[in-house]
Amino acid sequence: DARVTQTPRDKVTEMGQEVTMRCQPILGHNTVFWYRQTMMQGLELLAYFRNRAPLDDSGMPKDRFSAEMPDATLATLKIQPSEPRDSAVYFCASGPRGGPPETQYFGPGTRLLVL
Amino acid sequence: DAKTTQPTSMDCAEGRAANLPCNHSTISGNEYVYWYRQIHSQGPQYIIHGLKNNETNEMASLIITEDRKSSTLILPHATLRDTAVYYCIVRAGGGGTTSGTYKYIFGTGTRLKVLA
Numbered sequence: 001d002a003r004v005t006q007t008p009r010d011k012v013t014e015m016g017q018e019v020t021m022r023c024q025p026i027l028g029h030n031t032v033f034w035y036r037q038t039m040m041q042g043l044e045l046l047a048y049f050r051n052r053a054p055l056d057d058s059g060m061p062k063d064r065f066s067a068e069m070p071d072a073t074l075a076t077l078k079i080q081p082s083e084p085r086d087s088a089v090y091f092c093a094s095g096p097r098g099g100p101p102e103t104q105y106f107g108p109g110t111r112l113l114v115l
Numbered sequence: 116d117a118k119t120t121q122p123t124s125m126d127c128a129e130g131r132a133a134n135l136p137c138n139h140s141t142i143s144g145n146e147y148v149y150w151y152r153q154i155h156s157q158g159p160q161y162i163i164h165g166l167k168n169n170e171t172n173e174m175a176s177l178i179i180t181e182d183r184k185s186s187t188l189i190l191p192h193a194t195l196r197d198t199a200v201y202y203c204i205v206r207a208g209g210g211g212t213t214s215g216t217y218k219y220i221f222g223t224g225t226r227l228k229v230l231a
Contacts, residue, residue, distance in 0.1 A: 004158075042222070042223060043159070043221035045218055045219065056218075091158050091159070093158070103149070103161045103164065104159075104161065104219065105161060106158030106159045107158050108158055109157075109158050
């Protein structure tokens with residue numbers, strides 16, 4: 001049963017520290033999405049990759065967030081420096097080749113708490 | 116902004132059918148209707164999607180009205196494990212472009228509680 005994996009599952013850090021979240025998409029999927037979920041804002045799209053190339057990262061605060069795909073099996077989301085308002089659950093999702101339509105398969109999320 | 120309207124919450128008795136409505140009166144001809152659900156503390160889970168025709172899979176059925184302005188997700192025999200927030204999303208099909216057609220806009224969804 002193929003699944004998206006995310007590490008770490010939980011992260012507590014202090015304001016100003018760098019945070020790196022990792023995602024392994026389902027093998028063979030060529031699209032990767034990063035979302036952030038908070039009680040106030042719900043699920044928000046941060047960034048979108050297709051074939052490892054970033055297509056849109058307009059949802060990310062550019063000054064502190066960065067998203068990359070070093071290879072087809074790894075996507076990373078970094079926050080530097082982190083702030084308390086970044087506390088949220090961060091989800092990665094991947095989607096299969098082909099389409100339309102394009103479904104997304106979500107990972108379990110990384111729960112981030114910035115003190 | 117989300118293009119869909121869903122009731123905030125619903126209850127359903129265990130073993131009965133759960134019918135979750137969704138209004139999408141501004142849906143375009145190339146937009147699909149997707150349903151996802153999110154069980155507490157988990158990532159959203161894909162359930163089903165459709166364009167014009169009714170669809171059924173092992174999880175649920177999707178009924179889309181002829182004018183496509185609304186749809187209903189049916190869980191035929193709800194169980195306690197189906198308690199979750201259900202999201203109805205309309206989105207254009209296709210591989211995605213910088214125009215944003217790939218974006219899922221998750222609204223607030225319907226919080227379904229299945230009662231024993």
